[in-house]
Amino acid sequence: MSKLVAFAAIQGGYKVVSSTEGLYRKAMATYNADTKIGFPNTAYYLPVIYSLTGMKVETLEDLKKPLEFARGLLPPHIKGKHHLPYLGPLLDAGMASIFCYEIMEALRILEQPDFYIPEEDPDIEAGKLWVGPADDTILRKRGVEFVDGSAPGFAAMVGAAPNKEIAKDIVEEYQRRSLYIFCAASHNGTTLIEQLLDAGVQIGWNTRIVPFGPDISSAVFALGFANRAAMAFGGVKPGDYKKILLYNKDRIFAFVNALGDVGTEWGVAAAGCVNWGFPTLADTDIPEILPTGICTYEHVVANVSHEEMCQRSVEVRGLKTIVSDIEIPCAFGPAYEGERVRGADLYAQCGGGKTQCTELVKMAEMNEIEDGKVIVDGPDVGDLKEGDTFPMGIFIQVAGREMQPDFEPILERQIHHLINYIQGIMHIGQRDISWVRISKAAIEKGFTLKDIGVVLHAKFHQDFGKILDKVQVTLMTKKEDVEKLTAKARAEYKTRDERVEKMTDEDVEIFYSCTLCQSFAPNHVCSVSPERTGLCGAYNWMDCKASYEINPTGPNQPIEKGECIDPVLGQWKGVNDFVYKASRGAVTHYNFYSMVIDPMTTCGCCECIAAMLPSCNGVMTVNRDYAGETPCGMKFTTLAGVMGGGASSPGFVGHSKFNITQKKFIKGDGGLKRMVWMPKILKEEIKERLDRFGEENGIPGFYDMIADETVGITEEEILPYLQEKGHPALSMDPLIG
Known part of the structure; x- marks a missing residue:
């Protein structure tokens, strides 16, 4: 590793920290110290700082501590003819800059709240190109793709290509390999995103080409996304920086492509990414950092041709991707x-x-x-x-x-x-x-x-x-x-639906596991039965049965129910034995039909999360697409962060949308009659099934008895509505006791 590399990165670190301190002083002179600060709609505060240090930045004054921490990370300047040829000082300087880039972006959002458009897709006609930090709804939705392997990793691309044709070629090659492309920074007065738009390429989360922002500081959103994935799906606790960084090195396959001249601010950002095990590949002649050290292979690679950029990047990261070779005239993936x-x-x-x-x-x-x-x-x-x-x-x-x-x-x-x-x-x-x-x-x-x-x-x-x-x-x-x-076809659909709907858990002796999400939530074991579909909504019992027969060594393994321990709560000895083994001893047992007593473990991929509402003697549920407040006092994202890492959390449980109207949904707690609140969007989606439940159980108008956010978002607000409608939960036995 050359002296030039160390000098440039450390100088860049000092420059970024000093610039951020100046921005902070200006903000403190403009706003009150208790002014709220943060990224919109996230339970992870400023996620890089929070995940690595445990510091919760909620106000402008709270920025002082991580800023001082970043200053303290800066190593001594490189002086004289000799230096220590180790990565340590570079990694520290890089991490200091990453912290400061996140602070810069938080200050930008404070001062220019409309700079970013907090949606999956930019509003190009309105000139709103930049989506900024992903909120927790997007994280949950997109993070699932890193769980099931449909997204093998991401390319963080900074700068711009020499022309729009080269930009399009590189990005489409990554798309063919199913990677996400996270874009930030500019070069020679343009950005990769603007080049792609000129070339007629659609951008946004939906096409996996994510326009984070126009400056190098906005590249920090990619690292924040990776760290939040570790906390949300892997159950890594905030402040456990070693686990966070190792998790990213081993499970989030990402790398940086630097297109254009790499100055000190880009250089120190590249050094920061090495902490995560993410290498940087550049199309210019910059000093290299080759094996060995933190990354799987090389750390910084120079002079990579645009034709080789994609293949060389996945090789250096140690990432295996598959390109489907299908003979059609259009790209595919x-x-x-x-x-x-x-x-x-x-x-x-x-x-x-x-x-x-x-x-x-x-x-x-x-x-x-x-x-x-x-x-x-x-x-x-x-x-x-x-x-x-x-x-x-x-x-x-x-x-x-x-x-x-x-x-x-x-x-x-x-x-x-x-x-x-x-x-x-x-x-x-x-x-x-x-x-x-x-x-x-x-x-x-x-x-x-x-x-x-x-x-x-x-x-x-x-x-x-x-x-x-x-x-x-x-x-x-x-x-x-x-x-x-x-x-x-309609005759076939009818036959299939009736067969699945008529199946009960008593009809079969075999349930199935689903351990797809264990890559992110190691203790989670999802058990799927005819009347308890998978939490993610993608797997029912028939799907798992087919999956096992297609791939006997895959994630869906048969579970012999064995002796029934509790038919009301839904507990079997064979299931307990399997869960204990599959969770590596972390979970000894759980119940299929209860959210109050030892409920099933929950991962971050669940479609919905149910929670008790004691004052209403009932329960609520919230789906991941609803971003608002709920009567339990937590949004979906907060709920998922609290109990979505593979824990069994009495009073809460993850489940699919379809499971809500299955006959054994929280049967041990009184069943669907306990449901007193759910978001309107979810209620309307399953209206037909809710109406059918009401008719079959002698509760006419049950759909209208369930409150939603138009009624209220606290227990105090919805209770009068439930009383007015005569909701059955109010006359049931106490939920707790």
Whole structure:
């Protein structure tokens, strides 16, 4: 490691700390010391500072302590001909700068509260390009993708490419590898984000190209996201800096790409990222830091060509990514799933209430279908004019020695994601309410309906090769054919739904585990039964059964129920034995049907969290999409932070949306009749099932009896409403006692 590296990084650290101290003095002279400060809608205060030191910055005065801490981290200046060729002083200078960059951004938000747009997507028409720090709702939603592996890591890109074509090429290569791209800083008067917009690339969380901010200080939002993931999903406690940094090195596969001239402020930021195990690769001739030390391989690598930037970055980080080699004219990958096809971009569409669009997967005999055959029966997009609508039926026939009819809905559910993975194609809905929008850009590249079949064939084999030997796809675009398929499909849907709905926990001797989230919450073991769907909402009992048969060594393992210890609370000896072993002794037992007495453990991926409301003798639940306050005094994000790291927390429990109306939902505590509050958005989503519950249980108008935020967000506010409506919870036995 050269003296030049150490000198530049340490000088950069002194410069950043001094600049931040000046900004702080100015703020103290302008505002009161007790002025509130922080990042919007997060329970993690200033997340880098909070996670590494445990310091809770809530007011302007609170910034003084971490700022002094940063000053104390600065090592002596490099003097004379000799220096100590160790990473330690650089890492300290880098960490000091990272703390200060976070303070700078907090001061920016105080002084310019509208600088960032706190949404998943920027408002480009209004000139609002920068989304700033992710709030906790986005963290929970996007963090799940780092749990299940659909997002293998992220590239933090600072600066700008020489031109928009190079910028587009590099970013799209990362998208093809399913990485997130976190963008910050500018070079030569422009930013990577502005180059991408000029090249017609959609940006925002939904396309995994996240425009954090225009300055190098906004790169700190990427590190804050990583540290919050460690706390939210891994259960690492604030202030445990060693675990936080090791967690990021071992589990959050990230790296930095520096595009443009690397000055002292960029250099010290790169040194700061090394603390996390995140290496920096630059396209310029800068001093390198090569093995060994903190990162898995090299720490700082120079002169990386733009053509090699992506491949070299994943190699240096030690990251394994898969690029799906599917022969279609459009790019393909999970990064395009959130891409929108808006009105100005639209060429043609089907479904969405304008025409019928139906999807069906059916098992066939081996000799009935031809593997890889894609049939387009009817007009293709080449026969359409811009703005046209058309009907479509997607009929997939599959055959295999290990294939079972139970697997049909699991395969069918993949259609939504896989079509969305095609760049320029947007898919919404499932079953017989699907909607496909095709962009002009896709048509210009040569997209045809056959490409949908090519994708479905390739990915079904890639993801479900153990059970499938043959996949044949038929795409129908004649109205009469689509109507016939729709009638057939609706009969199939009805049969499937009735079978799953009628299953009870008593019908089976085997439950299934799901340990996907253990990579983030090591003690969490999700047990899935017919009447207790997975907390994330993505897995029901049938899904887990299919998953196990497809992959016997995967995350969904069979659990023999064994002796029933408590049928009311839902506890079995076999489940307890499995949970004890799978949690490495951290959890000895839990109950399926109670949130009051030893409830199931909860991870950060749950769709909803229920909590007791003692004054109302009932319970509430809140879904992750609701960002407001709740009657238990905590937002979803706070609840998830308190009990979402794999703990069993009496009085709280995570669950799926569907589980709310399953018959054994908190049966041991009185069941769904206890539900007194939930967000309006959730209540409306499950209205039909709530109405059915009320009819079946002699509680007419039960939907209207449940309060929401329009009634109140405290127990005191909602209690009169519950009394007025005659809510059944008020006349039930005490919830506690």
